[in-house]
Amino acid sequence: MKKTLICLLAAAMILTMNLRVYANESLNNVPVNKEGRVIDPEKPMVALTFDDGPSALYTAKILDVLKENDAKGTFFVLGSEVVKNHELMKRMVKEGHQLGNHSYNHKDLTAISDEELYLQIVGTDDLIENATGQRTAVMRPPYGRKNQAVVQGVNKPVIIWSLDTLDWENRDANIIEKNVMENVKDGDIILMHDIYGSTAEAVKRIVPQLIEQGYQLVTVDELYKYSGKPLVAGQSYNNAYK
Numbered sequence: 428m429k430k431t432l433i434c435l436l437a438a439a440m441i442l443t444m445n446l447r448v449y450a451n452e453s454l455n456n457v458p459v460n461k462e463g464r465v466i467d468p469e470k471p472m473v474a475l476t477f478d479d480g481p482s483a484l485y486t487a488k489i490l491d492v493l494k495e496n497d498a499k500g501t502f503f504v505l506g507s508e509v510v511k512n513h514e515l516m517k518r519m520v521k522e523g524h525q526l527g528n529h530s531y532n533h534k535d536l537t538a539i540s541d542e543e544l545y546l547q548i549v550g551t552d553d554l555i556e557n558a559t560g561q562r563t564a565v566m567r568p569p570y571g572r573k574n575q576a577v578v579q580g581v582n583k584p585v586i587i588w589s590l591d592t593l594d595w596e597n598r599d600a601n602i603i604e605k606n607v608m609e610n611v612k613d614g615d616i617i618l619m620h621d622i623y624g625s626t627a628e629a630v631k632r633i634v635p636q637l638i639e640q641g642y643q644l645v646t647v648d649e650l651y652k653y654s655g656k657p658l659v660a661g662q663s664y665n666n667a668y669k
């Protein structure tokens with residue numbers, strides 16, 4: 428009798444373990460991430476990225492648009508601006524956006540010492556952690572300028588871009604909108620700056636149009652995760668084209 432009971436118990440345990448394995452396997456096939464968002468890897472995806480903020484004037488406007496449209500973005504923030512905008516940093520995290528490191532004060536990282544590079548990156552992560560409780564998993568060098576020492580030294584995946592809106596130069600919502608809508612394709616990483624009113628205005632127009640065209644607006648991490656291309660520290664990335 429005792430033996431039967433032990434056998435039954437063992438059988439039940441094995442069954443439960445198997446069920447757990449199957450449950451995990453089936454979960455991996457369902458495109459729902461930890462925030463409960465549905466992302467279909469078969470459908471087109473782009474990552475909107477915003478550099479040089481947060482900005483007390485414009486970042487909240489962009490966050491409002493993303494929220495209204497259930498879209499996520501990636502904010503490559505500067506340490507010098509993080510210290511002035513803790514509430515915006517907290518809001519980004521709370522609303523499911525990804526934080527990226529863009530250095531402390533926008534120096535050309537190819538022109539500084541290893542020690543200064545360390546301070547620019549690790550010091551900025553410390554400031555981001557003070558504001559939000561989390562550190563960054565990705566980095567974008569100012570001006571997109573990089574060399575082997577920078578890519579290795581930052582010790583994170585380095586994210587460049589594939590679609591430049593040139594928003595910093597044109598400061599014109601019509602041109603920014605046109606640059607995106609006429610050139611966008613599946614797997615793009617789109618470069619914008621959340622420090623201009625013209626960019627905030629363009630985002631208001633671009634986000635609904637991209638969704639209407641079937642694009643899923645995802646973070647950089649999501650873009651690579653659902654493209655089946657894991658991001659690796661010490662390498663640089665421009666797009667997630669199939």
Ligand code: NI
Nearest residue numbers: 478479569570
């Ligand atoms: Ni920048």
